[in-house]
Amino acid sequence: MSGSVRETVGTDLRATAERGAAELGPDATAQDLLAWAATTFGDRLIVASNMQDAVLIDLAHRAKPDVEVLFLETGYHFAETIGTRDAVDAAYPELTIVNARARQSVPEQDAEFGAELFAREPDRCCALRKVTPLQDTLAGYDAWVTGVRRVEAPTRATTPLITYDDKFGLVKINPIAAWSDDDMDRYIADRGVLVNPLVDAGYPSIGCAPCTAKPQPGEDPRSGRWAGRAKTECGLHGS
Numbered sequence: 001m002s003g004s005v006r007e008t009v010g011t012d013l014r015a016t017a018e019r020g021a022a023e024l025g026p027d028a029t030a031q032d033l034l035a036w037a038a039t040t041f042g043d044r045l046i047v048a049s050n051m052q053d054a055v056l057i058d059l060a061h062r063a064k065p066d067v068e069v070l071f072l073e074t075g076y077h078f079a080e081t082i083g084t085r086d087a088v089d090a091a092y093p094e095l096t097i098v099n100a101r102a103r104q105s106v107p108e109q110d111a112e113f114g115a116e117l118f119a120r121e122p123d124r125c126c127a128l129r130k131v132t133p134l135q136d137t138l139a140g141y142d143a144w145v146t147g148v149r150r151v152e153a154p155t156r157a158t159t160p161l162i163t164y165d166d167k168f169g170l171v172k173i174n175p176i177a178a179w180s181d182d183d184m185d186r187y188i189a190d191r192g193v194l195v196n197p198l199v200d201a202g203y204p205s206i207g208c209a210p211c212t213a214k215p216q217p218g219e220d221p222r223s224g225r226w227a228g229r230a231k232t233e234c235g236l237h238g239s
Contacts, residue, residue: 013142014164016040017171021162028161030175034063037143037173044142046070046098048134051084052206054194055187056147056176057092065094070137070144073099074129075106076118076208084196091194100137102129118210129208135168143171149179152205152221 020036028036037045038060047060048070060067071085089097102109109117109128118125138144144165150157165172176184188195198206202214204221215223 013169013171017162017164020171021160024162026161030059030179031063033161033173033175034060034145037145037175038064038067041141041143041171043068045145046138046141046143047145048072049088049147050206051081051088052147052196052199053184053188054084054088054091055184056145057088057095058187058191058193059175060145061092061095065092066096068096068098070098070100070134072130072133073101074208075102076129076210078198078206078209078212080196080198081206084194087194098137100133102133103136104128116210118208122211138168138170141170143173144168145173145175147176148174149184150177151180 020040024032024036045064046068047056049057051071057069060069069088085097089095104112109125113124114120117128148156148159150159159174159177161174161177163172163174164170179187187193196203196206203212204215206212215221
């Protein structure tokens with residue numbers, strides 16, 4: 001795609017995001033947002049999931065049964081997370097899971113940068129194993145749906161429902177941004193939604209195994225991510 005065509009597409013998608021946000025308003029329900037996304041973008045829509053639970057997947061499946069689900073296969077996941085992904089694949093046979101992988105395998109990355117890059121340079125590791133694969137995958141879509149919620153961390157407190165994602169160049173929809181923990185628990189109970197077993201084991205925010213710990217009592221759910229560092233985001237939704 002030439003630069004001029006890409007810029008035109010970006011301008012059109014930005015206008016679409018602005019129009020959708022204005023039409024649906026700040027109090028739109030998750031169902032309304034996903035119905036709009038499915039109608040507006042069709043097969044150019046993808047839903048991102050870290051397989052902590054299948055709430056977002058279940059919601060999106062109700063709006064578009066054959067929706068594509070993006071999973072960042074970093075090579076460092078807990079076995080329970082891979083198991084949850086596989087269980088989701090079995091429970092929702094109409095959808096397609098898109099496993100986004102890094103350009104290098106973990107052994108190839110170790111050979112170039114040294115073992116355990118995540119411990120020495122976590123930002124670079126996230127860039128290589130999360131940000132770049134996501135960017136590569138999202139290039140084939142016009143919109144992506146995420147499960148970011150405002151209550152998860154101060155860095156997410158102002159998350160909009162619909163926006164244009166400048167970093168990745170497409171529309172970003174956050175249908176459960178306004179949901180509380182109680183909202184999540186209620187939906188899971190009412191719908192019998194799959195949940196990663198690590199959640200009940202005390203991990204309210206699950207990322208790569210080497211970089212995820214149980215939060216201390218009273219701390220926000222994401223405090224167990226890169227514990228002991230100032231880093232709070234992997235670069236997908238913030239700095």
